[in-house]
Amino acid sequence: MALNIADLFEHAVDAAPQNPALKVGDRVATYADLEAESNRLAHYLQSQGVGPGDHVAIYAKNSIEHVVAVLATVKIRAVTINVNYRYVEGELNYLFDNADVVAVVMERSYADLVAKVAPNHAKLKTFVVIPDAIDPDDASDISAFGGVLYADAVAGQSAERDFAERSADDIHIIYTGGTTGFPKGVMWRHEDFWRVLGGGIDFYTGEPLEEFDQSKQATDPRMTTFPLSPLMHGGAQAGLLMHLFAGHLTVLEPKFDPQRTWEIIEQDKVQLIFMTGDAMARPLIEEYERKKATGTPYDASSLFAISSSAAIFSPPVKKRWMDEFTNAIFTDSIGATETGFSGMGMQDKNAISTDGPVVGLGPASVVLDEDNRPIPMTEVGRIGRLARGGNVPVGYYKDPEKSAATFLEVDGERYSVPGDFARIETDGRVTLLGRGSNCVNTGGEKVYPEEVEMAIKGHPAVYDTLVVGIPDATYGQAVAAVVQLRDGATLELEELREYLRAHLSGYKLPRSLTVVDTIPRNATGKAQYPAAKEMALASQAAAAPAG
Incomplete structure (x- = not known):
């Protein structure tokens, strides 16, 4: 037994094998089903020479087979590599090379792209092809790279759990594209990943859990949860695993669609949803309001917890949600692939922040000054970099330089410092201001894009926005707003600036x-x-002007 992702899943299987574990469309897989299927795929991968420490890419949208591939890989102490299914040829080549991939579990619709890149990667020898989650009838040719259909791969393989003992020190890698630069593989020990992303430390109390604490809950009444993001995203993957460890039912969809989301919430009595800020929250609430206006609203009465992370959940959108779901609990969570969970805030309809998410810091999280020293939380108003100690990643895969810049040692303790800035508030809370690498330095003043974006999104003409710094002869950099308007709306710069004067200091206004x-x-x-x-x-x- 070990504090290992595979072991923690198997504890839930042993506790409640007949619990439904996953639902995708009309398909439901129990914990026993997932166990048997992942064991079969694990044995096939072993038969192809995949072993401990080898890297297996998972190149697929959300599906039961995607989850089976994750579990099969960790069961044999191999390492999953999450692949962004939107990658083009050059990006896929980079990832397969950087991650030293030896096998890939892929949807058939990506066969043409894999056929182009496969010859460039001598280590990549095993290709397991699963049906496309949206187009299961896709029959793309897989012979060019020696692809094997999933059904053929698992046929005749043992469904028994007869694998070697695992370790808490086994490595789990999540590639993060973040908002800038090439993807980087963040290496976590399994135990550390579980502690900060898989529920191994209670998010509410900060108390560490014991190995069987989650699986003991599997015989209690379970929740139906619905992570809306793709599993290729570290946050969605972590949420899925955390709920598998505790015997919950997770609903998955291969593609985000607001109408379909509400239909699933109504049909499956979903109690908890995870979403990525306004990118999902805005179209969802607009669809909910549209249907309500017809006189036949969606029945979302089962929904009692709504959680947002990884992107801005802006005040105007948040208020619309809170107006509709008056009895639900709303939380903003902050963190990064490099830190795991860093903090969470319960949202109050009467005190919605216009600056950024206001959260209480999680265990071992601190704010560092320019000398990388923790700032006392009594110094309200101070701005510094968010950091997390305790359970910290090993580093970035094959990138010692970036590892040294992100994973720091201060007074003998390692901290993960990915670059997010925060302002200290009262009662031990912080306001997240955004990534320092995106900070705009205009005339010597620092402007954090997410703060300006939050304010701009309050304008009725604005649907979405990003704020960047562009060269300026007078100020060094100027604040520039890139805006997507609502259908039929118009907006001029001076009109926007006039609106923002009530919310932002003059130097923060877009030029x-x-x-x-x-x-x-x-x-x-x-x-x-x-x-x-x-x-x-x-x-x-x-x-x-020309010339």
């Missing part, structure tokens, strides 16, 4: 406005700031 069709975000709703900056610069260049 340029670029209106675009769609704000650049990845599949999980995370902001793509480099793309937004390119849009702002292109708009500036187009507006410049």
Whole structure:
């Protein structure tokens, strides 16, 4: 027995094998079903030479087979590599090379792209092909790279649990694209991952759990949970595993669709949803309001907990949710792939922050000053970098330089410091201001984009926005707003600036406005700031006088 992802799942299987574990569409898999299927796939991977420490890419949308692939990989002490299914050829080549992938479990619809990149990766020899979660009839050719259909791979394989003993020190990697730069593989010991992302430390009390504490709950009445983000996103994967460890039912969908989401909440009596800020919250509440206006609202009375993380949940959108779901608990959670859970705040309808999420810091989380010293939480108003000690990643895979810059040692204790800035508030809370690498330095003043974005989203014409810094001859950098408007709306720079004066200091106001069709975000709703900056610069260049 070990504090290992595979062991923790198996404890839940042993406690309540007939509990429903996953539901995707009309398919339901019990804990016993997941156990048998993941054992079969694990034995197939072993037969292909995949062993402890080998890297297995999972290139798929949300599906039961996706979850089976994660479990099968960790059961044989191999390492999962999450793949963004939106990648183009160059990005996929980079990931397969950087991650030293030896096997891939992939949806058939990606066969053409895999056929192009596979010859570039000598280590990559095993290809298990699962049906596409949206187009199961896809029959793309898989012969060019020696693909094996999932059904053929598991046929005849043992469903028994007869694997070698595992360790809490086994490595679990999550690749994070973040908002800038190339993806980086964050290496976690299994125990540390469980502690900070899988519920191994109680998020509410900060108390550490024992190995069997979660599985002991599996015979109690269980929740129906619905993470809306793709499992390729670390937060969704962690939420799934945490609920599997405790015997809950998790509903998954391969594609985010607001109408379908509400239909599932109504049909399956979902009690808890996880979403990625406004990117999901706004279209969801708009669909809910639309249906309500017809006189036949969705029945979402089962929903009692609504959690947002990884992106801004802006005040106007949050208020609309709270107006509709007056009895639900709303939480903002903060953290990063490099830190795990850093803090959580219960949201009060009468005190919604307009600056950023206001949360209580989690266990071992601190705010560091410019000398990497913890700032006393009594120094209200001080701004510093969020950091977490205690259970900290080993580092970035094959990147000692970035590891040294992010995972610091202060007075003999290791901290993970990914670069998010926060302001200390009263009662031991902090306001999250955003990633320091995106900070705009204008005339010597620091402007945190997420604070300005929160204010801009309050304007009735604005659907979505990102704020970036662009070169400015006078101020060094100027605040630039890239905005997606609501259908039929118009907005001029001076009108926006006038609106924002009631919410922001003068130096934080945008000096340029670029209106675009769609704000650049990845599949999980995370902001793509480099793309937004390119849009702002292109708009500036187009507006410049000729010659």
